[in-house]
Amino acid sequence: xxxxxxxxxxxDLVSSNEDFDKIPRRPFxxxxxxxxxxxxxxxxxRRSKLNQEINKELRLRAGAENLFKATTNKKLRxxxxxxxxxxxxNLQLLxxxxxxxxxxxxxxxxxxxxxxxxxxxxxxxxxxxxxFRDPFKDFILEHYSEDANQYEDAISDFMDTRxxxxxPLRDGTGIGLLFRYYNQLYFVERRFxxxxxxxxxxxxxxxxxxxxxxxxxxVAFEKACVLFNMGALYTQIGAKQDRSIAKGLDAAVDSFLxxxxxxxxxHENFTNAPSMDLGHTMLEMFVQLMLCxxxxxxxxxxxxxxxxxxxxxxxxxxxxxxxxxxxxxxxxIQLIAHDTVRDFVPYSWASLVQVKREYYxxxxxxxxxxxxxxxxxxxxxxxxKDTLMYMHADVDGSQLDRVPKNEAERRLLxxxxxxxxxxxxxxxxxxxxxxxxxKGKLALISVLRTAHxxxxxxxxxxxxxxxxxxxxxxxxxxxxTKFQLSLTPPDFAQYRVNDLFRCxxxxxxxxxxxxxxxxxxxxxxxxKTTDGFGFSLRxxxxxxxxxxxxxxxxxxxxxxxxxxxxxxxDKDVKWSSHDEVVTLIKNAGESLNFKLVTPMDRNYLKPNxxxxxxxxxxxxxxxxxxxxSGMSSPSGSMAHHNNNNKTRLNWNPFxxxxxxxxxxxxxxxxxxx
Numbered sequence: 286x287x288x289x290x291x292x293x294x295x296x297d298l299v300s301s302n303e304d305f306d307k308i309p310r311r312p313f314x315x316x317x318x319x320x321x322x323x324x325x326x327x328x329x330x331r332r333s334k335l336n337q338e339i340n341k342e343l344r345l346r347a348g349a350e351n352l353f354k355a356t357t358n359k360k361l362r363x364x365x366x367x368x369x370x371x372x373x374x375n376l377q378l379l380x381x382x383x384x385x386x387x388x389x390x391x392x393x394x395x396x397x398x399x400x401x402x403x404x405x406x407x408x409x410x411x412x413x414x415x416x417f418r419d420p421f422k423d424f425i426l427e428h429y430s431e432d433a434n435q436y437e438d439a440i441s442d443f444m445d446t447r448x449x450x451x452x453p454l455r456d457g458t459g460i461g462l463l464f465r466y467y468n469q470l471y472f473v474e475r476r477f478x479x480x481x482x483x484x485x486x487x488x489x490x491x492x493x494x495x496x497x498x499x500x501x502x503x504v505a506f507e508k509a510c511v512l513f514n515m516g517a518l519y520t521q522i523g524a525k526q527d528r529s530i531a532k533g534l535d536a537a538v539d540s541f542l543x544x545x546x547x548x549x550x551x552h553e554n555f556t557n558a559p560s561m562d563l564g565h566t567m568l569e570m571f572v573q574l575m576l577c578x579x580x581x582x583x584x585x586x587x588x589x590x591x592x593x594x595x596x597x598x599x600x601x602x603x604x605x606x607x608x609x610x611x612x613x614x615x616x617x618i619q620l621i622a623h624d625t626v627r628d629f630v631p632y633s634w635a636s637l638v639q640v641k642r643e644y645y646x647x648x649x650x651x652x653x654x655x656x657x658x659x660x661x662x663x664x665x666x667x668x669x670k671d672t673l674m675y676m677h678a679d680v681d682g683s684q685l686d687r688v689p690k691n692e693a694e695r696r697l698l699x700x701x702x703x704x705x706x707x708x709x710x711x712x713x714x715x716x717x718x719x720x721x722x723x724k725g726k727l728a729l730i731s732v733l734r735t736a737h738x739x740x741x742x743x744x745x746x747x748x749x750x751x752x753x754x755x756x757x758x759x760x761x762x763x764x765x766t767k768f769q770l771s772l773t774p775p776d777f778a779q780y781r782v783n784d785l786f787r788c789x790x791x792x793x794x795x796x797x798x799x800x801x802x803x804x805x806x807x808x809x810x811x812x813k814t815t816d817g818f819g820f821s822l823r824x825x826x827x828x829x830x831x832x833x834x835x836x837x838x839x840x841x842x843x844x845x846x847x848x849x850x851x852x853x854x855d856k857d858v859k860w861s862s863h864d865e866v867v868t869l870i871k872n873a874g875e876s877l878n879f880k881l882v883t884p885m886d887r888n889y890l891k892p893n894x895x896x897x898x899x900x901x902x903x904x905x906x907x908x909x910x911x912x913x914s915g916m917s918s919p920s921g922s923m924a925h926h927n928n929n930n931k932t933r934l935n936w937n938p939f940x941x942x943x944x945x946x947x948x949x950x951x952x953x954x955x956x957x958x
Contacts, residue, residue, distance in 0.1 A: 338379055383496045405638075424477050467511045477797055531589060542771070548568050552568040643709050651739070788857070801884045823863070853879045
């Protein structure tokens with residue numbers, strides 16, 4: 286989904302007051318209790334403690350390095366150098382512990398008794414709690430000129446939601462919580478984060494792989510980290526599925542494809558990553574790894590469906606699928622070998638990917654041998670022969686024919702593939718033994734031993750006396766697949782949210798990047814109820830003053846064309862429709878009290894016209910007044926906002942184009958005379 290499509294999708298949710306009321310109210314969902322002693326909860330708690338310790342050691346090292354550079358005392362420099370060596374040793378030890386924690390893939394696997402090849406899940410990024418109360422309250426008073434205490438509950442709800450996403454449930458509820466917080470950030474960013482200054486709010490997140498903290502002031506970084514945790518949560522959900530049944534395999538494929546789509550979305554929409562786990566090369570590796578694991582689950586499903594009746598054609602198809610999967614894992618190995626990835630990926634992950642490549646390469650030879658040695662292979666169909674011909678496209682290094690012509694050649698070809706499978710399985714077991722973290726993975730050991738044993742039994746069962754043909758190498762298998770996997774991008778519209786700060790007004794007008802005067806109170810008194818106030822209105826939410834008659838009460842009262850009506854009497858009308866405001870004015874009688882604001886950076890009546898006066902930039906402090914004034918509005922608009930469509934921000938998934946007021950007719954206006 287492109288940024289523009291995403292923006293339009295979100296804008297549809299909040300385009301009008303009517304649509305907002307149709308949004309279903311969801312109960313507030315909290316994260317899981319961090320005190321719950323689940324295996325994964327304990328693992329995440331250990332990760333959090335390690336991140337804190339790594340952060341402490343990094344600060345100590347930074348201080349020691351600064352002291353080493355600043356001092357000229359030789360003895361002091363020697364002492365600091367010794368301390369630096371100790372700090373570096375502690376850091377290395379902590380990072381090894383974190384890597385070992387990331388290697389604990391067995392805790393995320395299914396509870397099924399059947400041994401299956403383990404999947405690689407990602408750990409969640411940790412963050413620190415942030416107190417938004419004072420910055421948000423100050424900004425509400427300064428920028429919106431409203432009583433900040435009225436938004437105490439909204440600020441608390443936002444903070445509670447952020448606290449809850451630190452410990453999400455490992456299921457669809459946790460995914461929904463992350464989505465809703467992410468969508469709420471759309472409103473919060475536009476309400477409280479102006480593009481020209483900072484509120485002093487810093488978002489700090491720890492790297493999922495290295496534990497190194499990163500701190501930024503932009504909401505874009507917060508969004509990227511939340512999206513990363515979505516993808517990581519999908520990987521954990523996918524790894525936890527029961528892969529002994531078709532339903533569990535389908536769910537695992539879906540979860541891994543969603544994880545890959547989420548990482549791809551970050552890769553395409555977030556630049557200048559401050560942490561290694563958000564780097565472009567690292568994200569690309571994550572995408573390809575999740576695609577491989579999704580394809581792996583798909584292959585397991587194909588094997589499960591054909592377990593009872595596996596024909597020659599099915600064996601050939603499965604062999605090509607396994608070879609294709611091995612090639613995909615080989616591509617992941619190439620990505621892991623990249624300079625920006627190699628030093629940060631846990632060694633156990635790299636070893637497991639290598640083991641999987643060997644395992645599925647051996648499986649491809651084993652399945653092909655099963656098809657060639659099948660009892661029905663003697664009467665092989667023309668389609669099966671064509672498939673075999675294609676699979677053995679590379680025969681330069683083999684003396685065997687692509688398609689066997691008789692029983693003896695068929696047996697030679699099958700045994701050659703079985704022997705190759707045994708050699709490759711043994712290589713996979715060797716690589717497994719070389720990794721200390723993988724030695725304790727019982728499920729992985731069982732899968733490798735079972736595959737080797739089955740191939741060895743098949744090879745032994747076809748052995749005859751005085752057989753010297755085992756020295757022949759089989760032809761290479763041409764990888765192919767019949768399935769095209771598609772990434773599933775995040776569906777933000779599925780989890781609709783209410784703007785917690787909706788009472789501030791329509792976000793298209795009352796946002797952090799817009800500027801207007803402080804609200805001023807206007808009181809108009811007319812002699813007779815038949816006399817008008819001398820102005821006309823147009824538009825909805827908020828209603829805008831379209832025309833002010835000369836020498837009228839409105840002109841004497843300081844009302845200007847283009848002013849927004851934000852309150853009539855004591856009723857807030859920022860979200861009110863045109864008819865509702867007109868009704869309130871008509872019912873006011875002889876005296877009319879209402880509040881107005883004047884936009885300072887755009888003329889909403891004539892959006893294409895650039896004001897001639899005061900073309901300087903607008904300061905954010907221009908609206909920092911919480912006291913209403915009886916003074917008239919400025920005589921002219923401030924500088925017209927130059928909206929350059931060619932400029933694209935690094936991160937802007939919710940870009941909204943405001944065209945609702947442009948070119949609107951006056952047919953619904955009312956003139957009070």
